[in-house]
Amino acid sequence: MTFQALDIHKSFGDTEVLKGVSLSMKEGEFVALLGPSGSGKTTLLNIIAGLAHADRGQLLFAGEDITRLPAGQRHFGFVFQNYALFRHMTVAQNIAFGLRVLPRKSRPSRSAIAARTRELLEMIEMADLADRFPAQLSGGQRQRVAMARALAIEPRLLLMDEPFSALDAQVRQSLRESVRDLQRKAGVGAIMVTHDRAEAWALADRVAVMNEGHIVQFDRPEVLSSNPSSDFVRLLVRADAA
Ligand SMILES: Nc1ncnc2c1ncn2[C@@H]1O[C@H](COP(=O)(O)OP(=O)(O)OP(=O)(O)O)[C@@H](O)[C@H]1O
């Protein structure tokens, strides 16, 4: 399914933080939003998620105008920076949560929910930890549960805001691979916010470079490296940049 954001504007008070952002994704594509702090990445992701609203502009999913569709009806999966799991729920209950709270009409049967949960537990290789509580998991394991929870509803689009920022370098590295793997297996498009160039390069089919409320270049990583459109992009995407 294709996703498009068209000419998105957003101000907080007198400050315009998104100044006409457009983004077109192909089916199953993995897009990274890369840019310095304050460039508008989270604001754009929240608008795509339906957690915030644009002042101007349009969002289209598979040709349908979803600009005013409430977040819960967009059928998108989210993974946020602090990947807050429900502390009082086990791993399996966390994963099943999104399915259990669906309106009765679209909610799978109890046995279908259990089967889907088992499948996801296997996908993240945590079947043996199904009955643990979040406090009994490592950061990397929690992150995988958050990913499984987001994928449980079979989202049409997966949205991630700095999903690895709380993890140390080694765990980040290994999780990157499993995220890409999970996203491919699920065949779902993904948008990931990051300010880590290496992360964007490792995961994304295309990278949208943001600066001061604009997408200044949107292309494959190798094109950004070989053909940066400005000094800003050239410096940001240098291999030795943080
Ligand atoms: N609710 C809000 N009210 C007022 N200003 C806001 C609000 N949310 C964000 N901003 C401002 O909008 C700008 C963009 O913020 P945003 O969170 O989108 O940046 P970001 O690119 O995600 O940065 P970071 O990498 O630090 O997370 C910043 O200047 C921020 O201070």
Ligand SMILES: [Mg+2]
């Ligand atoms: Mg942010």
